Amino acid sequence: MxxxxxxxxxxxxxxxxxxxxxxxxxxxxxxxxxxxxxxxxxxxxxxxxxxxxxxxxxxxxxxxxxxxxxxxxxxxxxxxxxxxxxxxxxxxxDAAAAGQLARVIVEAGPEYGRSDRLAGQRINLEFVSANPTGPVHIGGVRWAAVGDALSRLLRATGAEVGTEYYFNDAGSQIDRFARSLRCAAKGEPAPEDGYGGAYIAEIAAQVRAIRPDVLDLADAEAQEVFRVEGVTLMFAEIRSSLRGFGVEFDTYFNEKDLHDRGELELALDRLRAQGHLYEADGATWLRTTDFGDDKDRVLRKSNGEWTYFAADCAYYLDKRERGFERVVIMLGADHHGYLGRMKAMSACFGDDPAVNLEILIGQLVNLVRDGVPVRMSKRAGTVVTLEDLVDAIGVDASRYALARYSSDSPIDIDVELWTRATRDNPVYYVQYVAARTASAARQAGEVGLVRGSGADFHPELLAHDKENELLKALAEFPAVVAAAAELREPHRVARYLEELAGAYHRFYDEPACRILPRGDEPIGDGNRARLWLNDATRTVIANGLRLLGVSAPERM
Structure with missing residues (x-):
């Protein structure tokens, strides 16, 4: 039951x-x-x-x-x-009702833990969205792991989810990036406000290979070539890095499209119709103070240029027009100031910010080696990148480590801990149970022990305290998944898996709960019942790790 x-x-x-x-x-x-x-x-x-x-x-x-x-x-x-x-x-x-859960789990397989708790909700989930001016840094990697796990959890609880990467290919940062590439191609130092690192020289060389004549062009034309080609190359690298990390997005949305399609003007018209725009000092303002913001926000400057916030407004409206009732945006630790203005902007469109907009703020991540934070990447020059993290501890450990902690808490990732093949390494501790349950099933098959049909299963024999403890832990999984999705807290799944791993180890190490018969003992109904329990544990461990984007190995 x-x-x-x-x-x-x-x-x-x-x-x-x-x-x-x-x-x-x-x-x-x-x-x-x-x-x-x-x-x-x-x-x-x-x-x-x-x-x-x-x-x-x-x-x-x-x-x-x-x-x-x-x-x-x-x-x-x-x-x-x-x-x-x-x-x-x-x-x-009674023991039979409790033990029957093992059969329920095994027969449900990958479906165990799924529910319709959030059925009917259409959620747009935006995360990472790093500017294409450099490799994904470790802060963005945290959102890659947490955001991808959250999308899996939301889908597992019945929500319709669209994952999205906002590709900022317009604005002053891209101009500085293009100038940095051009300087690197000419063998000059980076501009004072530009970007450094070996990757800039690499991309500049690739642009020159694509357009050998680029340095012969007039300044404005050369700048445009470096902008277009450089952004294309940089973003292709970002997508490739994320793909290698197991993260793909349903939509890659270009900011430039908002400008080209006139969506900023459309957003302005909508806000004007709602009565929240005014003109002052030659600029167009949004009266966000009506909804609790600390000051009103400029959408269009007096020189006619759009602000970043204008693009934020247009992008939010675009998502809502695509039918997403709830817009969830995951931002970095330096974006706390965005909360007030974004909530007020939602209200200016006539939405209820408590229903239609949700902003999650992630805290800082440090990579630590020998007790000392790793300060910079050899390639990026100023930050630790996704590749640096994966090279240090691997994809599985990276994803698990980043998803294991509440996203509103800063974390240090200790290279020595997360590469250690010992029980104090959380991902190793959980994956070891995945491998141990698979090994137990293989060994059972080698001696002729099989689960058999449901008629061969006697759940009432799972009456030992350690078996009951493991059954109760397995029973909690659906509720953990639902809570993790509703509260936007994937770390609940990781912590649950560690508790489950502990319950399985105590069961497996208990002499009275042996799965395999001893010596020449005949195979009994108790052995078969415990094999069902073993395989149920393997199912839940695999399902939980899958929600975190982590593998469940059969051998370690």
Whole structure:
């Protein structure tokens, strides 16, 4: 019996109690939930339904809990129900009902943990969006890992998700990039406000290979060639790097398209129609202070140039016009100042910022070697890049390490820790269980031990404390996935997998829970039941790692 199934049994018992007592069924919720008690001595699961309903129906909570406990005690699979405190229900399942979960998980396979919790939601998820003026740095890599994991979680809970990379190919930063390339091609130092690093010289050389005549062109024409060709080459490298990291986007959106298609003018017209634009000092302003911003924002300067914020407005409107009800934008640690203006901009369009716009801010990441932060890349010159991180600890460890912590906390990634083949390396600890469960299944096959059909499965034999502990841990996975998606916290999955790994190790190392028969012992129903439990663990570990974009190896 899964926690969701038990919750339905609890709700069904409540309906029966309300009918028998003549209570108003309208007070009953459409759904309820059960929780795993911190202290296993308090039972397998706990329900607070009696406490939630007592005031609504005018029945003392312990009296209502007693009626629910009596009704629940008759349900198949429920061993006992105890009342605790002011009206908590502590529920114990019989071994057969608890053990049946192993079969449910194995037969569900990759679908176990998925739900329709967010069905009907259309979410646009934008992350990374590094300017194409250099390689993806370690801060952007954090969003690559977290954003990709979040997109997987949202889809696993039924949401329709469009992932998006905003490709900023317009503006002053791109002009400085082009000037830097041209200087490098001519063998001159980078401009004072330009970009340095070996990658600039590499791209400049590639532009010259594409256009051998570029340095013979007039200044403006040469600048344009370096801009167009340089941005194309740089962004191709960024996409290739992200692809090697396991991250692909549904849409790569060019800022230049907003300008070319007249979408900035369209956004201006929409905001004007909403009554939030005004002219002052020859510039066009958006009155964001009406919605809590600290100052109004310029959209078009007095010289006719557009501001970055104007493009932000047009891009937001474009997403909403494409049918996304919720726009989620993941920004770096230096973007806290964007929160107020972006929320106010959403409101200026007539949206509800609490519903239609969500901004997540990620904190800094440091790569640490020998206890000292790694300060710069050999190639980029000033930052640690995606390639530097992957070269240091690998793709799996990088993705797991970056997704393992709450994104609003700064983290240090210790190279020695994340490359260590020991249990104190979190990704190794979890992946080792993936490999150990696969190895156990292979060894079982070698001695002729197979799970067999459902008729050969005796879940009541999974009655040992370590088996029960592992079953309860496996049962939590769907709720963990749902919470991680709803709260935008992929790290919950990683921490859960580590707890599950611990429960599996304790089960596997318990002599009374051996999967394989000893010596010449015949294969028994207990061995088969534990093989089901082993394979269920492999399924959940693999499903959880897949949500993080991390492999589940069969051998290590």
């Amino acid at each position: 899964t926690p969701a199934e038990l919750a339905e049994v609890v709700l069904s018992a409540a309906h029966a109690v309300f009918t028998a007592r003549g209570l108003d069924p309208a007070a009953l919720p459409a759904r309820t939930a059960v929780e795993r008690p911190r202290n296993p001595d308090h039972g397998d699961y706990a329900s607070t339904l009696a406490l939630q309903l007592s005031k609504k129906v005018g029945v003392p909570p312990r009296e209502l809990a007693a009626a629910l406990a009596e009704q629940l005690g008759r349900a198949a699979g429920v061993k006992s129900v105890e009342i605790a405190g002011p009206g908590f229900l502590n529920i114990r399942l």
